[in-house]
Amino acid sequence: MTLLLDQLSRHFTDFAALDDVSLQIAPGEFLALLGPSGSGKTTLLRILAGLDYPDQGTVMQADRDFLAASARERNVGLVFQHYALFRHLTVRENVAFGLRVRPRRRRPPRAQIRERVERLLKRVQLEELGDRYPSQLSGGQRQRVALARALAVEPELLLLDEPFGALDAQVRVTLRRWLRELHEELQLTTVFVTHDQEEALELADRIAVMNCGRVEQVGTPQAVYQDPATPFVCEFIGRTNRIPLARQAQGWRAGAWPLATDPWGGRYRQGVAYVRPEHLTLHVPDGQPAWEARLRHVYLAGSVAHLDLHVADIDLALEADVASEDLGRPGLQPGALLRVAPNRLVAFPFDDDHGDRAVIRDRWTWRPPDRR
Numbered sequence: 509m510t511l512l513l514d515q516l517s518r519h520f521t522d523f524a525a526l527d528d529v530s531l532q533i534a535p536g537e538f539l540a541l542l543g544p545s546g547s548g549k550t551t552l553l554r555i556l557a558g559l560d561y562p563d564q565g566t567v568m569q570a571d572r573d574f575l576a577a578s579a580r581e582r583n584v585g586l587v588f589q590h591y592a593l594f595r596h597l598t599v600r601e602n603v604a605f606g607l608r609v610r611p612r613r614r615r616p617p618r619a620q621i622r623e624r625v626e627r628l629l630k631r632v633q634l635e636e637l638g639d640r641y642p643s644q645l646s647g648g649q650r651q652r653v654a655l656a657r658a659l660a661v662e663p664e665l666l667l668l669d670e671p672f673g674a675l676d677a678q679v680r681v682t683l684r685r686w687l688r689e690l691h692e693e694l695q696l697t698t699v700f701v702t703h704d705q706e707e708a709l710e711l712a713d714r715i716a717v718m719n720c721g722r723v724e725q726v727g728t729p730q731a732v733y734q735d736p737a738t739p740f741v742c743e744f745i746g747r748t749n750r751i752p753l754a755r756q757a758q759g760w761r762a763g764a765w766p767l768a769t770d771p772w773g774g775r776y777r778q779g780v781a782y783v784r785p786e787h788l789t790l791h792v793p794d795g796q797p798a799w800e801a802r803l804r805h806v807y808l809a810g811s812v813a814h815l816d817l818h819v820a821d822i823d824l825a826l827e828a829d830v831a832s833e834d835l836g837r838p839g840l841q842p843g844a845l846l847r848v849a850p851n852r853l854v855a856f857p858f859d860d861d862h863g864d865r866a867v868i869r870d871r872w873t874w875r876p877p878d879r880r
């Protein structure tokens with residue numbers, strides 16, 4: 509059932525940990541809450557779990573006031589970064605815990621609990637380890653036990669707070685793919701907190717990008733990557749080049765590179781453009797507008813190479829990506845002078861009255877006509 513979060517705010521003394529957050533969470537959806545440390549992700553998750561309450565706003569599940577229900581009545585499963593397993597209980601007992609402590613009238617019979625626990629252990633691929641204690645497991649195995657324990661109560665909503673945050677990179681990747689499959693198989697509704705954009709981009713159906721207690725953008729991974737709605741999202745998701753724009757008598761320019769039109773009809777004087785490293789054309793023919801950029805360094809990163817470029821006339825450092833196999837081509841040696849131009853960008857004007865405050869509603873995206 510759809511959860512409707514409407515204008516949620518949560519203050520700690522005079523500090524807004526959540527500031528006017530509205531979101532919809534659809535049934536069966538995998539939603540990632542992505543943002544830097546302190547952006548309010550955990551606060552939002554705790555409110556959904558019934559561990560904290562907002563000062564303002566509502567959460568509705570159809571006609572039901574979700575916030576009025578106790579944590580237990582909400583039927584959520586919770587997994588945190590630090591495996592809060594009971595050390596004195598075996599894996600099997602840990603998974604059964606949520607069912608065993610239920611009031612007698614809601615507690616399934618023993619045989620049913622046993623059967624459900626075995627099924628879950630199998631599902632999280634730990635059926636061989638049911639008699640071990642948490643101290644006898646690896647970090648990844650412990651998180652799978654934590655997940656099985658959260659799933660044992662058959663939650664309608666699964667809430668995960670950096671569940672793989674303490675694990676090494678390779679285990680994280682394996683576990684997140686496994687989690688995604690499990691989510692689909694069980695048709696769960698999952699809210700996943702992370703500060704790791706790669707994790708969010710790979711796992712989620714939609715991402716809510718948070719910053720300073722606010723949701724800056726909600727969209728599919730592709731939408732937040734390809735069409736970032738705010739300067740913060742441009743800079744936080746993926747890598748980007750930040751290029752100052754200025755309006756001059758001849759129109760808008762970024763150094764030697766002119767914008768073909770004035771997207772803002774003469775209303776602003778300054779702005780900023782964001783260009784992804786893969787959206788730079790490196791060998792623009794003479795006669796077409798381009799920056800003259802010196803190739804300073806090449807950083808090989810497996811199948812991709814990162815080029816560190818410098819545009820002397822506007823003293824601008826640029827990063828461009830090329831396929832590593834293209835490095836052998838003429839003109840891509842350190843020291844070479846390249847003619848570089850964007851082939852896609854997102855730009856924001858600055859509010860003339862407030863220095864460099866971007867005017868979000870006047871975001872402008874551009875691609876050359878032949879690439880639209």
Ligand SMILES: Nc1ncnc2c1ncn2[C@@H]1O[C@H](COP(=O)(O)OP(=O)(O)OP(=O)(O)O)[C@@H](O)[C@H]1O
Nearest residue numbers: 520524525543544545546547548549550551552703
């Ligand atoms: N109980 C509290 N008392 C005072 N301030 C709090 C409390 N809980 C959270 N905060 C503050 O609210 C802000 C948001 O915290 P929150 O834990 O939601 O961030 P987060 O995005 O989950 O960060 P992280 O990724 O570091 O866990 C932070 O600045 C934090 O210090």
